[in-house]
Amino acid sequence: MLRTAALDGQLTDLLGQVGVVVFYLVVWGLVFAGTALFVGVFVPFVTGDSLLFASGIIAAGASGVDIWVLAIGTGIAAFLGDQVGFLLGRRYGRPYLDKRGGPRMQGVIARTERFYRTFGWWSVVIARFIPWGRVFVPVIAGVGRMGYARFVTANIVGALAWGVGITVIGYYAASIPGVKVLAYVIAGVFITASVIAGIRAWRLERADRAASAQADVSSAQ
Template identity: 30%
Template sequence: MDEFTISQLINPEFYINLQIAGHSIGIYVVLFIVFAETGLFAGFFLPGDSLLFLSGIYSTALMEEVLPIESDFLNVALLATLVALSGILGNSFGYWFGKKSGNYLYNVKDNFIYKKKYLYESKVFFERHGGRAIIFARFLPVVRTFAPIIAGIVHMDIKKFMLYNVISSFLWATTLIFAGHYLQVWLLNDYGIDLKHYIEYIILFLVLVTTLPVILKLVKSKGGKKEVDNVDQA
């Protein structure tokens, strides 16, 4: 067994191939991570989009642990459904936590795990986009962790929240898992390219793509703040 390193905690392939006593538990770890990243404020650092994309690539191995199906499509569809259900449960828990905790989180001091700025950024994002923020947030790291919590804090209508919760979770899971699986199938069958040999590049690409909107938003907000400061000084 390879020596464990802290860096493995942000490597989705580590979770997918995780074994205990010779038995693979990847599918259960994937489902828990999806729940944690979409419902527990301490789970914002966990891999989300890259984990789902890689789950699509490793879908056959993952589903063999639960219910092996000969049909390739049904195999991937069941995996996406399980992931979507975990995302729904995660967001539901986040909503409940936000509703119960109220303004408590705004009074918690920053620490290694919790940063208050993430809460404020998610609140602004949520207020700007309303219910659609639940859908948009699924595809944005960090924001997807805090969006359901904010929805609970502002007491968003539970029926409206659950509608967006279900739609966003299935959209997120099916898009990334099916994309990962069928891109792997296409490249392997037509060009002999196995994406499993390029996992590091895939992770890097997905991290850049998913974090770029957040980075641009931060740069834009800082630029706007600087302009305001210059006007005040003038």
């Protein structure tokens, strides 16, 4: 909360100095850079939840700042940032690992593939609410050759729930005390859904392995 208040003050000062348009661009640029340029690794606080929440609060009290322009632009910036991370991972990550071909690198590739077989689509969505996750998961998804269409749909849902959702929650939090809890409810829903999906995927994978083992035994006989 103290961090959010401090960032709120900094953004308010920024808005007063540079105006509404530049304020939009700074918020959107930070959200984009947080994943696309790995800035979130070094300064997760100023590219993550607190930034979105504080910008929403400012929009509620500042004249000229349209909450929907701010929130939709934030969602688009979040979406584009993850797209860049995914494409970089797909273009450079996996070929780089394949060329090395050592057991350690192959182990990383195998673990990445198992991660997506377990959590799949939901892993991209819930990563939005995890500081390190939203930086690395898009790249790992690209490295792990996650289907592009699957990634895009998960990215859209994550960008809406996180980028648009938390910004709008911040806006209403200025007039409705305690509404910030909704941000954690949203995160909890997605995390719970991901756990259920992961358990289901794990059971299916175990069943497939058992069936394959049985088939091998039968063919050997």
